[in-house]
Amino acid sequence: MRVLVVGSGGREHALAWSLSRGAGLAELHAAPGNPGIAALAHCHPVRADDQPALVSLARELRIDLVVVGPEAPLVAGLADELRHRGIAVFGPSATAARIEGSKSFAKEVMDAAGVPTAQTLPVARPPCVLKLDGLAAGKGVWVCRSEEELQSALQVANAFDQPFHVEELLEGPELSLFAVAAGEVAVPFPPARDYKRIGDGDTGANTGGMGSFSPLPDVPDGDAQEILETVHLPVLRELARRGTPFQGLLYAGLMRTEDGLRVIEFNCRFGDPETQSLLPRLESDLLPLLAGDLSQPPDVADRAAVTVVLSGAAYPERGDQGTPIDGVEDAEGSGALVFHAGTALHDGRLVTNGGRILDVVGVGDTAEAARSAAYEAAARIDFAGMHLRTDIAADV
Numbered sequence: 001m002r003v004l005v006v007g008s009g010g011r012e013h014a015l016a017w018s019l020s021r022g023a024g025l026a027e028l029h030a031a032p033g034n035p036g037i038a039a040l041a042h043c044h045p046v047r048a049d050d051q052p053a054l055v056s057l058a059r060e061l062r063i064d065l066v067v068v069g070p071e072a073p074l075v076a077g078l079a080d081e082l083r084h085r086g087i088a089v090f091g092p093s094a095t096a097a098r099i100e101g102s103k104s105f106a107k108e109v110m111d112a113a114g115v116p117t118a119q120t121l122p123v124a125r126p127p128c129v130l131k132l133d134g135l136a137a138g139k140g141v142w143v144c145r146s147e148e149e150l151q152s153a154l155q156v157a158n159a160f161d162q163p164f165h166v167e168e169l170l171e172g173p174e175l176s177l178f179a180v181a182a183g184e185v186a187v188p189f190p191p192a193r194d195y196k197r198i199g200d201g202d203t204g205a206n207t208g209g210m211g212s213f214s215p216l217p218d219v220p221d222g223d224a225q226e227i228l229e230t231v232h233l234p235v236l237r238e239l240a241r242r243g244t245p246f247q248g249l250l251y252a253g254l255m256r257t258e259d260g261l262r263v264i265e266f267n268c269r270f271g272d273p274e275t276q277s278l279l280p281r282l283e284s285d286l287l288p289l290l291a292g293d294l295s296q297p298p299d300v301a302d303r304a305a306v307t308v309v310l311s312g313a314a315y316p317e318r319g320d321q322g323t324p325i326d327g328v329e330d331a332e333g334s335g336a337l338v339f340h341a342g343t344a345l346h347d348g349r350l351v352t353n354g355g356r357i358l359d360v361v362g363v364g365d366t367a368e369a370a371r372s373a374a375y376e377a378a379a380r381i382d383f384a385g386m387h388l389r390t391d392i393a394a395d396v
Contacts, residue, residue, distance in 0.1 A: 001287065002027040004058055005041065006048050006078070007069030008034045010309075010341030010359040011272035014279050015067060015286075016040045017339070022285040029061055035350060036340030048073050051081050058087050065090060065291055068248075071269050072135055075101035079248070090290040092268050095244040099235070100268040103133045103165060109242075110263060113234035117263040118167040126150050127169040131265075134162045139206050139316055143169065172257040174264065175219050176212075176274045179232045179252075180289050180298075183245040186232055187289070187297040188224040190281070191216050192274040198316060200391045207316045208356060211392030212277040213306040213367060219256065221300065227254070231263060276339050276359045277305040304370040306393045308360045308378050309341070313385030315355035320385060323352040327381040336377030337361040352383055367396040 001024055005016050013036045020028055020040045031054060033043030046053045048070055058066055066082055068074055068091035077094035091097075098105045110117045121128055124144075130153045132140030140160070142153030157164045175193050179186040192214040198204035215221050231252050239246050251267040279286070284299035312320030319342065328350065331338050339361065342354020358381060362373030371393045378388060 001025060001064040001291065002029070002062060003287065004029045004031060004061065004063045004066045005033070005037070005069060006031055006054060006066060006073060008032050008037075008048065009069065009272060009354075010339040010356065011270055011275045012069040013037050013339040013341070014276045014359075015069060015270065017337070018279040018282060018286045019067070022287040024285065024287050027061075029063065031057060034340045035343050035345050036338070049076065051076070051078050054078065055081055055085055055087070058082060059085065063087060065287075067091075067290055069269065071097070071100050071267065074248075074268050075135060088291070091248040092246050093244060096239055096246040097268040099239070099246070099250070099266045101135060103131050103265070104163075106266050109235055109238050113238040115231055115234050115263055116260065118170050121166045121168060124150060124154065124166045128166050129169050130154065130157050130164055130166055132157060132160055132162055132164045136160070139208070140164075141206055145169070170255045170257050170262050170264070172255045173218060175216060175254050175256065176271050177224060177227050177231070177252050177254060178270065178274070178278070179228055179250050180294060181232070181236055181246050181248065181250045182292055182294055183247070184233070184236050184240050185294055186228060186236060186250065187294050188228040188232070189278050189298055190214055190221040190224055190300050191219045191227070192271075192278055194271065194274050195389060195392055198311075198387075198389075200389050205316050207311075209271075209273045210309045210311070210389045211307055212274045213304065213370070213393040213396065214274070214277045214281060215304060215367075217367070217396050227252075227261065231261065235266065273307045273309055273359055276307040276337075276361050280305040280337060280361055280363050303363055303365055304367040305361055305363050306367065306370040306374045308362075308374045308388055308392050309356050310358040310360065310378060310381060311356045311387045312342075312352055312354070313387055315387065319355040320352040320357065322346060323383050323385065325350045325352060325357070325381065325383040328358070330380040331360060331377040334373070334377045334380060336373055337363070338377070338381075357383065357386070367393055371396070
């Protein structure tokens with residue numbers, strides 16, 4: 001098959017890496033891709049939000065399957081436009097992608113489906129959580145345990161040109177569960193856990209994710225099917241009942257509270273950086289799964305994977321551009337995987353080009369071994385202002 005991966009981040013690099021290892025792949029393309037993806041695929045200078053150009057590119061290259069990485073193009077209707085032109089795509093329609101594009105829509109669907117989630121509050125009063133209704137690149141959530149935190153969050157939230165809502169503050173460890181879905185049928189990946197705060201000990205601002213790992217010590221891989229049946233499948237049935245069946249990756253962000261699992265949010269695409277920890281555990285071919293063959297769940301090895309994100313100094317407030325990066329080949333030589341999240345080439349030199357710059361993935365027989373491998377490899381990489389959390393998977 002000829003496959004086109006849409007996007008330019010670490011998640012898309014991980015998808016391209018996994019797809020490139022499959023037996024059924026004839027050609028791999030990416031738009032726009034990044035320097036890491038360019039080692040695996042033909043990259044084309046087409047932005048992920050340029051629907052007409054992406055459709056034209058897919059037709060010109062006679063693409064058999066488009067795999068859309070980021071959420072914004074899906075919410076904007078890229079999958080609809082591709083399907084309208086007869087091009088197969090892994091990703092939901094714009095109406096189904098509202099499960100991520102609108103928090104209020106997701107709450108409505110969960111209520112109708114009987115899926116447990118945080119209660120919406122009529123008044124903003126701590127402790128509580130403020131959430132933007134629409135897309136915010138993982139940065140539209142504020143946890144408010146005090147009146148001071150609430151007032152600060154309200155000031156920031158009001159600056160966005162979109163509504164927000166208030167819900168109860170849930171407590172407990174978080175986890176992510178991905179499911180490849182086709183209408184009312186789905187198969188799960190194992191649980192993973194990511195780290196959203198910028199600083200050690202879950203301190204500081206929310207980010208798109210500073211690290212991840214899988215498997216989890218408190219939610220075994222074998223629990224995935226039960227979670228799928230109680231969380232994902234009711235939502236898929238409700239979306240189908242509404243005439244908007246979901247095709248693609250349905251990602252549930254969950255919290256394990258004293259009262260059981262509660263849904264924090266749903267997303268309509270592979271998570272970043274959880275994907276970077278899940279795909280290195282995958283033994284089976286990813287391509288048939290994304291192409292719609294759900295006859296078997298993903299075959300996942302017992303090994304562990306830990307992802308450490310290297311970001312720019314000012315992330316998440318702003319990105320970093322043009323700073324030279326050293327040591328990537330040395331890190332890869334140690335046996336780690338290095339996925340490019342925000343990089344570019346300038347006169348043949350690898351430089352920074354974003355907020356999260358690189359994802360360093362260690363793989364091992366145990367989480368401890370994988371963690372050691374990830375941090376050892378990360379220590380070989382250097383760029384001015386490089387920031388990383390030192391506690392990813394430390395509590396395993």
